[in-house]
Amino acid sequence: xxxxxSLLRASRLFSLGVALYSSPLGxxxxxxxxxxxxxxxxxxxxxxxxLDSQLAKMKQQLEVIKYRCYxxxxxxxxxxAWQANSVFEIVGGRSLVIMPAEYRNNRIALKVRLLEGExxxxxxxxxFPNRGNFLLGGPAHEGGVLILSISAMAx
Amino acid sequence: MIQDxxxxxxxxxxxxxxxxxxxxxxxxxxxxxxxxSCAAEKARLERIDSSLKSMLEKEASQVAFEPFWAGVRQRIxxxxxxxxxxxxxxxxxxxxxxxxxxxxxxIILLLGIFSxxxxxxxxxxxFGQTNLAAVEHIDGHGFNVAxxxxxxxxxxxxxxFENQESEDETSAEPASSEQAF
Numbered sequence: 001x002x003x004x005x006s007l008l009r010a011s012r013l014f015s016l017g018v019a020l021y022s023s024p025l026g027x028x029x030x031x032x033x034x035x036x037x038x039x040x041x042x043x044x045x046x047x048x049x050x051l052d053s054q055l056a057k058m059k060q061q062l063e064v065i066k067y068r069c070y071x072x073x074x075x076x077x078x079x080x081a082w083q084a085n086s087v088f089e090i091v092g093g094r095s096l097v098i099m100p101a102e103y104r105n106n107r108i109a110l111k112v113r114l115l116e117g118e119x120x121x122x123x124x125x126x127x128f129p130n131r132g133n134f135l136l137g138g139p140a141h142e143g144g145v146l147i148l149s150i151s152a153m154a155x
Numbered sequence: 156m157i158q159d160x161x162x163x164x165x166x167x168x169x170x171x172x173x174x175x176x177x178x179x180x181x182x183x184x185x186x187x188x189x190x191x192s193c194a195a196e197k198a199r200l201e202r203i204d205s206s207l208k209s210m211l212e213k214e215a216s217q218v219a220f221e222p223f224w225a226g227v228r229q230r231i232x233x234x235x236x237x238x239x240x241x242x243x244x245x246x247x248x249x250x251x252x253x254x255x256x257x258x259x260x261x262i263i264l265l266l267g268i269f270s271x272x273x274x275x276x277x278x279x280x281x282f283g284q285t286n287l288a289a290v291e292h293i294d295g296h297g298f299n300v301a302x303x304x305x306x307x308x309x310x311x312x313x314x315x316f317e318n319q320e321s322e323d324e325t326s327a328e329p330a331s332s333e334q335a336f
Contacts (some may be wrong), residue, residue, distance in 0.1 A: 014259030111289070120296045121182040122315055126290030138298070138315030 033104050033155035035108060036077045037102040039088045041073040044137070045144035059148065065137065065147065073146075092141045093117055096148065106130050108135075108152045114139075160186075163193050167200055287311055 002004035042055065051059060052072045062070050073091055080086040080100050088096040095115045102109040109127040113120055114136065126134055133151035140146075163186045169175050170183045187194050249257075277301050288311035299316040 002293075010328060012261075014262070055237070061310040064303065064305045064308060064312060065308045065314075121298060122293065122295055122300065122313070124293040125291040126288050126311070127291055127312065132288065132309070134288040134311040134313065136313045136315075138313075138317075140317070 009133070034081050035103070036082050036098075036148075036153045036155070037078050037086055037088075037098055037110075038133075038151045038153075039076045039090075039098075039151035040098060041075070042088055042147040042149060043071045043073050043141065043144050044147050045069045045071075047125075048145075061133075061135065062147075062151075065135070067145070069144075090114075090148065091146065092139070094121075094139065094146075096150075098150070100152065102127075103126065103130070103154050108132075108154055110150065110152060112136065112150065128151075128152070160190060160193055163187075163190070164196050167193070167197055170202055171197070171204065 016108050019128050033069040039054075040058075042052075042062070044062075044065065046068045050069040050071065051062070052070055053060065054072045054154065056121075076088050078086050078088070080098065082100050082103070085097050085099050090096055093116065095112040097115065100108060101111050107127050107129055109125060110113065111125050112123070114122045116139070122136070124136075128134055131151070131153045133149050135147055135149055137147035138145060163183055164178065166175060166183055170180055173180075175183065187197055196197065287306060287309055290302055290311070290313065293300055293302070293313065301312075301314040301316065303312040303314065304310070305312075
């Protein structure tokens with residue numbers, strides 16, 4: 001069967017387009033560089049109205065929780081390898097073990113374990129946008145509660 | 156050049172219908188003037204033609220053509236449904252060469268749209284991806300766990316509530332779980 005010339009030309013161009021697309025763009029998403037984890041430990045109380053100036057950017061998020069006073073106790077930053085545990089010391093003899101599990105569609109999946117000494121308090125897997133965060137709160141501490149802001153940034 | 160009677164008789168029908176070329180028509184004309192047998196055949200064909208014609212005219216006079224032509228005029232004048240017009244337009248537009256270009260173009264366009272996420276993360280929003288975190292799994296190890304997702308501030312909160320027994324042992328103050336949410 002003899003194909004029209006325009007059909008042949010279109011087929012060739014289409015093949016070229018698909019080949020170009022599949023080489024750089026369609027290839028599997030490259031493994032990103034180590035992910036930067038940032039853990040902010042925040043003490044929330046109802047003793048007085050206050051907001052730590054370092055928490056100004058999180059004001060709206062913290063207002064969701066409805067405590068009166070928020071103070072940043074400490075902030076830790078670590079570069080973590082994918083599929084490897086990173087340990088963060090948290091006040092009150094607690095620790096946070098985080099494993100960056102997956103990066104897909106600009107979203108990072110973290111496996112998070114909060115421990116009190118050796119005892120696990122919570123295990124969770126959370127997927128959130130790159131450079132985003134989520135809050136893990138509730139453990140009592142010195143007359144208030146601890147809120148952990150867990151954020152991750154893939155390079 | 157037509158010469159023998161057999162050829163002439165085969166050409167008679169065409170000659171009577173004025174379908175022969177000028178040269179052949181002249182040959183037939185000349186032959187008929189000199190051949191009585193072929194002239195008789197020509198006369199026979201003319202009689203058949205004449206009787207068929209008169210019979211058709213007689214029958215046609217009894218046929219009411221006016222409703223037929225009225226129907227034709229009505230179909231020409233009436234507005235055609237939109238889907239028929241689209242089908243006609245598509246038939247005219249989707250010729251094989253145009254299809255050959257259109258199909259790859261549509262595929263490349265779709266691939267491009269799905270690639271936008273790589274260059275413009277979070278766009279287009281129609282794919283349902285949100286800026287909220289998604290908790291895929293959670294185990295409170297005896298703690299009660301609450302999950303709060305607030306779209307306005309893009310906030311996701313996992314909150315741990317200690318069990319009643321352990322609450323009695325702790326010194327947690329008024330910032331109780333009830334107050335928290």
